Amino acid sequence: MKIITLTEYLKQHHTTQTAAAYNYTITHFLKLHPKAKRYKYQQLVNYFAEVNQQYQNIQTRIKILSAIKRYYSYLVFTEQREDHPCKTLTMKKGSSQAIQLQDLFSSSELEQLTQRENRYKLLESRNKILLGLLIYQGLTSDEIIRLDVDNIDLDIGTIDIKGSKKLNRRTLTLQGNQIQPLYRYINETRPAMQMVKTDKLILNKLGKPITVDGISAMIEPLNVLFPDRPLHPRSIRMSVISNWLNEKKLPLEHVQELAGHKWPSTTEKYIKMDTLKQRELINKFFPL
Structure with a gap:
């Protein structure tokens, strides 16, 4: 040559x-x-x-x-080396700022959110379902309000999440402790709450499909549990993604799939850069 x-x-x-x-x-x-x-x-x-x-x-x-x-x-x-060390690196336009991981919540802290009792039994049942979708599946508020009853398959224990411009469609596994509450909610609580004809899974206290603002309002009273950190549906989702990576040590590409991220770089921002093992994850999967 x-x-x-x-x-x-x-x-x-x-x-x-x-x-x-x-x-x-x-x-x-x-x-x-x-x-x-x-x-x-x-x-x-x-x-x-x-x-x-x-x-x-x-x-x-x-x-x-x-x-x-x-x-x-x-x-x-020119055959001065055999490999291209940065061939897969990319930079996403419009990249958001770094995730403030210190403000997020551990899995045990998120579990505390489920302990609040509601004087209205129907709302207590619904809130348990809604919180489960937030802290176990890490869904966005927009994904939750677009869920239909037939997106839930209790026989095989899965939930089908619709795609959007920002997030990919995906099918997620339900936790064992979600199955029975979902069954009772769909077959007992939801029919008792429903006041209009709708296929939407989550209803508000008036028996109509819940809105994004309605989900935020449901979370707001829980802020007293963590007064020093912002608690809202988005911070809950961010915490879930961080915990998948840093507590459960799930592979980066698996967490990307669970979260519905279109870009691996979005998922990578949740990795805590404090151990050699976590750095090796970036070495394997990092796209800037």
Whole structure:
């Protein structure tokens, strides 16, 4: 194979302007990281974490990533190394801020939410079902209000979650302690509550389909349990996802499926970066 320089390689694949910009970025990168030619995946993950902090503009970060990717493509092309260490790294446009894991709730804390009694027995039954969907399946309020009765299959113990623009459709397993309460709710409580014709699973106290605001209102009185942290349906869902990863140690790709995330990078934000094992998870599945 004819040996070509990096500059020549860049000019073959890009316009003159882009090639020059990439060359500048790569030169700067190598000046700061003289051993980068042999960098492994995790070292590049760490580097791009620094890039994320240094540059606020997502387009700038994408350009840097593209240039560094091209550098390693060049090394593979010229047989200076066999693997491309950052080929799978991506940056999602519109990426949200980091998850504040210290504000979230453990599984045992979430279980405390189910202990509140309600003086209205019908609402107590309904609330138990609703809380279960939040703390066991990690559903969003929007997913809950779109659930129909026939989305529940008590024979095999599953619940079918409808997809949306933001989240994927998925089928989740019900907890053992959800089966009997759901059976009683669907066959006894819900018919007694229902005041309008509807297939929606969760009803409000007026017997109509519950709304997103209605779910928030149901959670609001529970704030007294944790006055120092924000408690609402979204923080509950975030806690569930974090607990799947950090308490139960489920694989990243499995948690992505459970949560319905379209991007692996969304799930990755919930990993606590405090142990070697968790860093190895990022090394295996990380997409910025």
